[in-house]
Amino acid sequence: MNYFDYAASAPMRPEATEAYVYCAKDFYANSESLHDPGALAGDFLQHARNKLADVLSVRSDSIYFTGGGSDGNFLAITALANGNKERGRHILVSPLEHPSVMNTVHFLQSSGFEVDTLPVRADGRVHAEDLNKCVRHDTILAIIQHANSEIGTIQPMSKIGALLRERDILLHSDCCQSFGKLSMSSVIPYVSSITVSSHKIGGPKGTGAVYISPGTRAIPLMQGGVHEQGFKHGTVDVPAIASFVTAALLAHAELDDWTLHMNNMRHKLLSIIMRSENIVVERSHSPVLPHFVPIRLKGMEGQYAMLELNRQRHAVSPGSACKSGQQEPSRALLSLGRNENEARELVRITLGKETNESEIEQLGKSLLTMAANHGLTKVREHA
Amino acid sequence: MNYFDYAASAPMRPEATEAYVYCAKDFYANSESLHDPGALAGDFLQHARNKLADVLSVRSDSIYFTGGGSDGNFLAITALANGNKERGRHILVSPLEHPSVMNTVHFLQSSGFEVDTLPVRADGRVHAEDLNKCVRHDTILAIIQHANSEIGTIQPMSKIGALLRERDILLHSDCCQSFGKLSMSSVIPYVSSITVSSHKIGGPKGTGAVYISPGTRAIPLMQGGVHEQGFKHGTVDVPAIASFVTAALLAHAELDDWTLHMNNMRHKLLSIIMRSENIVVERSHSPVLPHFVPIRLKGMEGQYAMLELNRQRHAVSPGSACKSGQQEPSRALLSLGRNENEARELVRITLGKETNESEIEQLGKSLLTMAANHGLTKVREHA
Numbered sequence: 193m194n195y196f197d198y199a200a201s202a203p204m205r206p207e208a209t210e211a212y213v214y215c216a217k218d219f220y221a222n223s224e225s226l227h228d229p230g231a232l233a234g235d236f237l238q239h240a241r242n243k244l245a246d247v248l249s250v251r252s253d254s255i256y257f258t259g260g261g262s263d264g265n266f267l268a269i270t271a272l273a274n275g276n277k278e279r280g281r282h283i284l285v286s287p288l289e290h291p292s293v294m295n296t297v298h299f300l301q302s303s304g305f306e307v308d309t310l311p312v313r314a315d316g317r318v319h320a321e322d323l324n325k326c327v328r329h330d331t332i333l334a335i336i337q338h339a340n341s342e343i344g345t346i347q348p349m350s351k352i353g354a355l356l357r358e359r360d361i362l363l364h365s366d367c368c369q370s371f372g373k374l375s376m377s378s379v380i381p382y383v384s385s386i387t388v389s390s391h392k393i394g395g396p397k398g399t400g401a402v403y404i405s406p407g408t409r410a411i412p413l414m415q416g417g418v419h420e421q422g423f424k425h426g427t428v429d430v431p432a433i434a435s436f437v438t439a440a441l442l443a444h445a446e447l448d449d450w451t452l453h454m455n456n457m458r459h460k461l462l463s464i465i466m467r468s469e470n471i472v473v474e475r476s477h478s479p480v481l482p483h484f485v486p487i488r489l490k491g492m493e494g495q496y497a498m499l500e501l502n503r504q505r506h507a508v509s510p511g512s513a514c515k516s517g518q519q520e521p522s523r524a525l526l527s528l529g530r531n532e533n534e535a536r537e538l539v540r541i542t543l544g545k546e547t548n549e550s551e552i553e554q555l556g557k558s559l560l561t562m563a564a565n566h567g568l569t570k571v572r573e574h575a
Numbered sequence: 576m577n578y579f580d581y582a583a584s585a586p587m588r589p590e591a592t593e594a595y596v597y598c599a600k601d602f603y604a605n606s607e608s609l610h611d612p613g614a615l616a617g618d619f620l621q622h623a624r625n626k627l628a629d630v631l632s633v634r635s636d637s638i639y640f641t642g643g644g645s646d647g648n649f650l651a652i653t654a655l656a657n658g659n660k661e662r663g664r665h666i667l668v669s670p671l672e673h674p675s676v677m678n679t680v681h682f683l684q685s686s687g688f689e690v691d692t693l694p695v696r697a698d699g700r701v702h703a704e705d706l707n708k709c710v711r712h713d714t715i716l717a718i719i720q721h722a723n724s725e726i727g728t729i730q731p732m733s734k735i736g737a738l739l740r741e742r743d744i745l746l747h748s749d750c751c752q753s754f755g756k757l758s759m760s761s762v763i764p765y766v767s768s769i770t771v772s773s774h775k776i777g778g779p780k781g782t783g784a785v786y787i788s789p790g791t792r793a794i795p796l797m798q799g800g801v802h803e804q805g806f807k808h809g810t811v812d813v814p815a816i817a818s819f820v821t822a823a824l825l826a827h828a829e830l831d832d833w834t835l836h837m838n839n840m841r842h843k844l845l846s847i848i849m850r851s852e853n854i855v856v857e858r859s860h861s862p863v864l865p866h867f868v869p870i871r872l873k874g875m876e877g878q879y880a881m882l883e884l885n886r887q888r889h890a891v892s893p894g895s896a897c898k899s900g901q902q903e904p905s906r907a908l909l910s911l912g913r914n915e916n917e918a919r920e921l922v923r924i925t926l927g928k929e930t931n932e933s934e935i936e937q938l939g940k941s942l943l944t945m946a947a948n949h950g951l952t953k954v955r956e957h958a
Contacts (some may be wrong), residue, residue: 197608197613198610200604203599209600213595217586225892225894226893259642295798295800296797397814398642416681425675426645432780
């Protein structure tokens with residue numbers, strides 16, 4: 193099977209697995225326990241926190257380990273909203289966010305917050321001018337992802353962040369798709385908080401982290417915890433964190449090589465599939481994550497194309513993995529101006545470290561054949 | 576180092592680590608993805624769910640995997656409260672609960688629920704007659720742990736459950752300390768939901784499960800999720816779950832042998848330390864978890880005793896691990912009628928599979944010496 197669904201989940205790096213096993217064996221005590229085994233686990237955890245802080249160029253006490261990307265989005269957004277509700281109850285959110293963000297926002301709505309959706313222009317991006325028009329006197333928080341999980345569009349975080357800072361509004365940015373794929377230096381200085389995920393960069397599932405900018409008022413929904421400065425409840429999963437940070441360090445060290453490899457693989461795939469006029473490549477003119485190749489086979493639902501590609505031993509996604517089984521038009525494509533039928537045609541191909549030329553050639557060939565046969569079918573239907 | 580803090584966290588079983596590594600390598604796709612790698616991960620997850628359902632003798636669709644015990648308590652309690660708030664807003668809770676339960680209950684209080692604390696008698700247990708007196712017409716939920724995390728007292732779940740069922744009140748029971756240590760058949764028929772943890776039985780941290788009795792009205796706080804029937808957000812951590820269930824199956828299979836071993840080790844330790852009249856064994860006359868040996872060294876704070884034992888290479892706990900660093904009187908000892916000073920003397924010794932006679936002898940010797948020297952110190956102080 194050729195795996196082209198790296199944006200959903202990536203295989204664990206062998207080094208990350210080794211770190212997990214090593215840590216699970218020798219550092220199993222509760223990292224908050226005051227005896228020596230607890231202190232050892234606690235030291236190991238602090239070491240991991242320092243290393244992740246280095247990768248992000250932030251203070252280590254601004255890092256909070258979580259139970260993954262969705263957990264991180266929930267914890268960070270509710271803590272920012274809860275910590276600032278005395279200042280106002282209005283929240284702005286882009287329409288491109290991951291379901292974990294949208295569901296958190298709906299929860300906040302049911303708890304008395306007001307939410308408005310930000311406009312997105314045809315380049316797939318939130319523009320600072322438009323954002324400025326949506327701001328009210330009681331706006332406390334804007335939620336704008338770094339990179340989109342359906343088509344990979346990268347948002348102009350510095351412009352957005354500068355405007356929001358000027359107006360004293362917090363900014364949470366879901367960086368689960370971009371962390372380990374882009375330098376976070378284009379995000380960190382402009383945000384109040386970010387969420388990162390482990391399993392999308394070759395770390396274990398079930399862990400991740402939130403960064404909260406020092407001085408930001410954040411009050412967790414559930415009070416009284418002792419782990420992670422009260423941000424996240426429950427015994428800290430030190431082995432998973434050690435493994436995650438190992439993967440993060442490797443991804444960081446290999447970023448240039450990985451980017452080059454992604455560019456090569458993507459160009460290779462594009463050069464093949466662009467031969468067909470039935471295939472539309474949905475890369476906007478704005479910057480896009482290098483491992484994303486979002487396409488449409490004209491007239492073919494994404495879910496159908498995904499199943500057909502699966503039969504040909506290629507694993508791709510019809511969009512954001514968390515929504516599979518619920519076929520809805522891609523919100524990212526709708527925001528680019530595609531109609532509902534076109535937005536249902538999205539096929540998300542995402543490449544990874546292990547992707548090679550032979551796999552790309554096989555995928556390209558399958559797509560060309562599908563596009564040609566489907567075009568033929570449509571001609572026949574219309575005849 | 577001799578480890579006597581199994582109730583805080585246990586070392587991972589080698590079989591559980593193997594299961595983790597195997598699954599992380601070959602079943603890394605998102606278990607909700609519709610392509611073959613996703614379906615394989617999904618099948619693996621379903622297999623694990625079926626196996627855990629077998630252990631609990633429940634339907635597999637009543638099992639929801641979580642991010643651990645604390646996460647499970649939060650998710651289950653808020654879902655039961657949220658799902659039944661139209662019927663009433665009164666909740667009863669025992670004073671012996673884990674911080675994750677108490678913190679969840681405080682969160683519910685801030686969301687408009689009323690909470691009353693149940694009385695506990697000198698045997699460390701909630702009695703059905705007392706519970707009955709606390710019930711109001713608008714009581715929807717009682718929260719009573721199966722076994723206490725400080726001194727191991729086991730609650731009379733069948734009597735409590737029968738009363739609550741009669742009065743149409745839901746019962747959530749935190750079974751994180753008892754799961755894998757006692758048969759759950761004495762709990763499951765009497766409850767609406769239970770929480771179990773993985774890392775206390777030799778599985779990985781960061782995972783666990785909630786059982787919700789079929790037909791129970793439960794509405795998660797955060798709506799719209801697709802994983803775990805909408806109960807828990809985020810990509811499911813299939814490797815950790817496979818590893819957890821492996822540990823659960825082994826614990827279940829070895830339960831009789833383990834119980835025998837615990838009884839032997841406990842009796843051995845008791846036979847040594849009961850020689851000193853400065854050591855009080857805090858095992859009530861009610862049933863207690865077999866691996867718990869809660870003691871007090873008269874006149875010595877538990878935290879101090881813990882640190883002194885640590886110097887002598889024994890890792891014990893001053894109480895519930897999640898509260899270390901915050902020295903408070905043990906709520907379990909207070910409920911048994913001890914005064915505040917006595918309740919600060921708790922030393923929680925918890926044994927495990929790997930505990931052996933030699934370790935027990937060393938621990939017993941250290942405790943006797945400490946008790947003798949401390950007694951001597953006190954005599955000198957009073958002279």
